[in-house]
């Protein structure tokens with residue numbers, strides 16, 4: 001069995017602009033068909049870090065918003081806060097960055113809701129019972145939505161090879177402590193010099209693993225690695241350990257994606273922009289020269305098939321010698337060339353194994 005992935009290139013002519021073409025693509029792919037009257041529909045976005053310009057333009061998002069409204073749905077744009085310190089680590093900074101990047105209501109026609117709340121603590125533990133996690137921590141607005149459409153900008157990523165739909169959903173909608181769980185195989189540690197013994201971490205620790213006298217201490221025998229303390233400490237005295245093996249990291253993202261999609265069967269859709277394919281993630285506060293020329297936009301009901309199709313399209317395209325690829329622009333696998341330590345296929349193979357979709361696809365062009 002293969003899945004259908006619909007594709008539009010970026011050619012246009014008078015009277016047929018890209019926004020109209022996107023609308024046709026979405027219609028042919030049928031990704032809004034599961035939306036019912038009054039459904040709250042989450043449009044999972046990446047609003048772009050401040051200073052990054054590679055994210056999907058808000059004018060395209062407005063057309064998706066209009067499509068959802070046309071089905072009677074109530075769309076909202078959403079993403080969860082970041083773990084790293086940047087311009088989207090809490091809802092206030094995140095919303096300001098999104099609006100600065102053009103995602104104002106006046107432009108997109110829908111409200112913005114930060115999925116895991118003001119400081120990343122607003123999540124639902126979704127049971128998945130998979131290899132790494134029994135349950136995953138997903139931003140509550142995404143869980144409580146009736147339907148979900150992921151709008152993804154496809155690009156490179158140093159830890160997953162490429163960042164596609166799986167990364168947009170799994171990493172993107174994990175709350176801050178969930179992101180810590182995905183990023184780290186190692187329990188957090190207290191940096192004693194920074195600790196002011198305020199006791200906040202102990203108050204939030206669900207395992208009673210922290211005691212505070214002169215300094216906070218974590219009992220590694222009790223700690224369950226949930227990551228709550230790392231996002232709670234106001235003095236950054238609890239170190240986030242970013243170390244995670246690329247294969248384990250990818251599998252964890254897939255398990256989080258399974259949690260995001262759980263309970264929304266028949267009410268999800270995926271759109272991927274294979275444009276401005278920057279070598280690194282939109283979480284960077286810059287975007288480098290694209291590694292290929294713009295290819296087009298994909299739409300599918302299958303999150304694995306759409307990622308496989310996107311990576312295949314990128315790898316078939318001519319590499320840009322003026323990009324980070326440089327003299328290696330002729331290599332077939334551009335993401336392995338950029339990140340030789342990462343086998344990006346792991347996320348797709350594991351996603352297939354846990355039943356999220358198939359790597360086999362039929363590419364259907366829409367004009």
Ligand code: SF4
Nearest residue numbers: 195196198199201233
């Ligand atoms: S929250 Fe931070 S500063 Fe306060 S006791 Fe815990 S580690 Fe120390």
Ligand code: SF4
Nearest residue numbers: 205223224226227229
């Ligand atoms: S990671 Fe979780 S369980 Fe471990 S000390 Fe921090 S809050 Fe407690």
